[in-house]
Amino acid sequence: MSQRQKLDDEFAAFVAAQSHSLLRKAWLLTTSRHRAEDLVQSALAKTYAAWSRVRRADDPVAYTHAIVTKTFLSERRRRSSSELPVAEPIDTATADEAADVTDRLLLMAALRQLDRLDRAVVVLRYWDDRSVADTARQLDLTEAAVKNRSLRALRTLQSDPHLSDLATGSNP
Amino acid sequence: MTTPHDLEDQVRNRFERTMSDTTAPVDAFRTGAVARGRRLRRRRRTLITVSAITAIAVTGLGIQQASGGSTARESTDYAGNGLPDVKQAATPSVSWWDLPASEMVARLEPLLSTGVRIVDPLIREPGATEENFGFLISGITSPTSGGTGGFNMIFYSPEQPDEAVRDDGNDPGDSMTIMAEGPRYEQQVDCTWLLSQNKTGATCDQLTGPGGERAILMEDAYDGIELIEFRMLRTDGSMMYVSTSNSSQDKWNEPTSYALALTPAQVRAIGESDVWYD
Structure with missing residues (x-):
């Protein structure tokens, strides 16, 4: 080879x-x-x-x-x-799949409200599970800026009426 | 009441729940990334060639002017030394090795004997919007020999010295270097070296191209596969590669015919043709 x-x-x-x-x-x-x-x-x-x-x-x-x-x-x-x-586009789907797709659309709509850098902070912190320090390094921000942006983004998501489970802590 | 920690956990859960069943088009990613990645690598190498050649030319010009020599001589001198022609290298968008795959087919077909046909040429990688450049994979058939198999043609841009290439501005490896891969072009047109690497009893003819280029024509046979390869190292540092086999499979794993569609002389004639350099 x-x-x-x-x-x-x-x-x-x-x-x-x-x-x-x-x-x-x-x-x-x-x-x-x-x-x-x-x-x-x-x-x-x-x-x-x-x-x-x-x-x-x-x-x-x-x-x-x-x-x-x-x-x-x-x-x-x-x-x-x-x-x-x-x-x-939403393909033909079963009821469960349709619910998943709807769930995803609502999440994406909520994320779209965030400034793109805030969105990157949220994704690195809560999807990639990176530490504040690592996120700061990746995004060329201070750790304080990561914490501030993260908090602001979480509040925005929490106030989104379509993500009510975040406000109540429920897990549908 | 929801604490910030609770909220972080809920966002994590929401992400996980929402995204866990999504899947990626893995094959399309792979083929698209390879096609785009090769083009990106070639562009980077071409750019570095232009920079290096320009630097050599400027340095040479300075030396000649300082010593009172004629500036009109320099391009001849560089060409005579086997270095790429400055004018050609400075216009990478029209470099011969960037010929679109569809144009490669168009120029190839008139070179083939009557009845020999190129079959299902891969003009662009699946999922890619751009054509391949300087890279053609196809099937080939010949009614005369009854041969059916594969045909490959690759135009290599001039080889770069190791650790000479810098990335473009967008990835984390901005300051890193790309190493040259595989055997050097000089080795790939050297029968002695090639045969020392070959374990299947191939034969290799050391050739001289129409412009004095170093070239080889190699014939190999193993597990029912017959293979003819032609390589020619051009004076601008680029390399022509043409090959055909009696297998139309992607990796030439199994023979699909007992005969080849082209003879060694025909493969050589395709590689030495000047239609590729207009």
Whole structure:
């Protein structure tokens, strides 16, 4: 097996193992499945382009997640505040699946109310389970700024009428 | 009353509950990332080539001017030294190795013998919007030989020195370097080196291209697979690669025909043709 084939096989295994997790994170960041797929595709392309050294990194998974976050925030500069809510297509689904889809749409609508940097803070803190210090490092913020943005974002989500379980603490 | 800690836990739970059943299109991600990643890598390498060549040219110009030499001689001197032509390298968007796959097919077909057909060429990777550039994978058939198999053609941009390439601005590895991968081009056109790596009894002819380029024509056979490969290292540092086999499978795992659709001479003629460099 050639060295190139070996690297390609390794990369394929990496994509198979990480795609779902990367997509979920990107979906929470962008609030749109289509944009999330674009974001993951773009991050994986960058990872592939540098794979021969990324694979030697201490944590290739963290590296790729960092690319997703950084690419999302760099798009922020290009898109500015022009981001518009996007209706996601809903496929034919069972009642349970339809409930899940509705749940997801409501969550995305609520996340969309957040400033994109606040959204990144929330996703890194509560989806990636990163510490305040790590989140601050990733987003180039102070720890105090992460705490402030996090608190502000949580209050916004809590006040969203569609996420009433956050206000009451219920778990439907 | 909900405390901040409770709220954090509820958000975590909500995220988990809402996202846990979502799945990603893994195959599309992989093929799309590989296609886009290769283009990205090629662009980076081309850019670094332009920078390096420009630096060499500027340095050379300065030395020549300082020594009173004629500036008109320098491009000839660099070409004579086997370095890429500055004018060509400075316009990467029209570099021959960036030929779109559809154009590769269009230029390839007139080179084929009567009846030989290119089948199902991969113009773009599944899910990708852009065509492949300098990269063609297809099937090939010949009514004369009865051969059916695969055909590959890859145009390699000039090779970069190790640790010479910097990433673009968007990923965390901004200051890192990309290492050159695999055997060096010089080795890939050296029969002695190639045969020392080959364990299946391949034959290799050391050739000289129409412009004096170093080239090889290699024939290999193993497990029913027959394979012909041609490589030519051009004076601008880029490399032409053409191959065909009697297997139309992606990795040439199993033979799909007893005969090849092209002869070694035809493979060589395709690789040495000047239609690729217009």
